[in-house]
Amino acid sequence: MRRAAVPVLVSALALTAAACGKAGDDDSDSGSSSDNKSIGLLLPDSVTARYEQFDKPFFEAKVKELCDDCTVSYNNAGADAAKQAQQVSTMVTKGVKVIVISAQDSAAIKSSIQAAVDKGVKVIAYDRLAQGPVSAYVSFDNVKVGELQGEALLTALGDKATTKSKVVMINGDDADPNAAQFKEGAHKALDGKVDIAYEQSGLWKDSTAAEKMSAAITQLGKKNIAGVYSANDGMAGGIATTLKGAGISGIPLTGQDAELAGIQRIVAGTQSSTVYKAFKPEADAAAQLAVNLLEGKDIKSLATQTLTSGSGDKVPSQLLTPVSVTVDNIKDTVIKDKLYTVEQICTAEYAAACKKAGLQ
Missing domain, CATH: 3.40.50.2300 (Response regulator)
Incomplete structure (x- = not known):
C-alpha cells in the first residue's frame, strides 16, 4: 500500500444491536x-x-x-x-x-x-x-499497519520531513506481539527520513502516553518537535491533551483503530491520521x-x-488489509462502511470543523 492510493472497503459494516457484557464479567x-x-x-x-x-x-x-x-x-x-x-x-x-x-x-x-x-x-x-x-490466527497485516502510520506521518509533515526533523515515537505494549510489528513497519517508513529523537512504550494507555509525551517535550523542547507517532488512537488522545497543554499545535499525530474520538480529532485537526482495520x-x-x-x-x-x-x-x-484514514477520506471509509454516521462524528463540538471538512 502507498500513500497516494487508499483503497475503499466494499463491505458494509452494519452495526448490530447485540448486547455487550460488562468488561471482566465472569460469564x-x-x-x-x-x-x-x-x-x-x-x-x-x-x-x-x-x-x-x-x-x-x-x-x-x-x-x-x-x-x-x-x-x-x-x-x-x-x-x-x-x-x-x-x-x-x-x-x-x-x-x-x-x-x-x-x-x-x-x-x-x-x-x-x-x-x-x-x-x-x-x-x-x-x-x-x-x-x-x-489452530489458527486472524488479524491484519500489522507490519503494513505500521508502514501506513509512518507514511501518513511523512505525508502530513510534507517538506518538513527531513533528517533534521525530530519525531516522538510512542509505541504499544511490548507484551502485545502486534506492537512490535507496528513498530517495525513504522521504522521501515520513517528511518532515514526523519530523526526519531524520543521513543518509548505507552503501554496502550492514554495516561502513560501522555506522561511519555510530557517527558519528550521536556527533553527535546516544544519548539523542536515536528511530529508524533502514536501506535493507536487511545494513546493519541492522551498525547493530544499533553500537546494542547504545552501550547503545541499544528503538528502531525498518528493513530490506529479508527476510534470515534480519533476520527473527531482528525476532523478537528488535532490528529492527522488513523488506521482503519474493519x-x-x-x-x-x-x-x-x-x-x-x-x-x-x-x-x-x-x-x-x-x-x-x-x-x-x-x-x-x-x-x-488495513486502510489509512485522513480527513480527506473519512467519507469513503468509516462513513461509507457505516462504522459511524455523520451525526455521530459531527456533534455540536465538531460541527464547524465537519462543515469545513465537507462532512456536513
Missing part, C-alpha cells in the same frame, strides 16, 4: 456453553473501545448466522493477564470446544493455551498472535474459523498464510 453467555457446540470469546481489555463495541457483537452475530444452535461464552480480561488465564481455565471446565482469544499478554497465556489444547479444545488467536499451539470482516473471519473447527471442517481455504509465533509455532493465518 456472559448467549446460551448454555456445556453442549458440544460451544465457542468461547476472550478479549483483552475494555479501554480499547473496539472490543466491546464492535468485535464482540459482530462475532456473536456471525456465529449465530453460521450455526443457529451454537452458543458463545464471553469474557473480557480487563487488561489483566492473570485474569485472562483463569478465564481460559474456566472456559475449558465449562466444556467450551473452541476458544477465540485476543491475548492480553501473548507469552503469559502460552501455558493456558497448552492446557486447553491438551483437553481437546481448539484455540484461535484473534487480532494478536498468542504463543502456544493455536472490525466486522475480522470478527466474521474468526467466527467462520471457529465454526469450521467446531464442526471438524477444513480451514485451509480460509487461513492461507503461515506465520511463526513467539513460541516458534507455525500458525495457519488469515490476514486482512
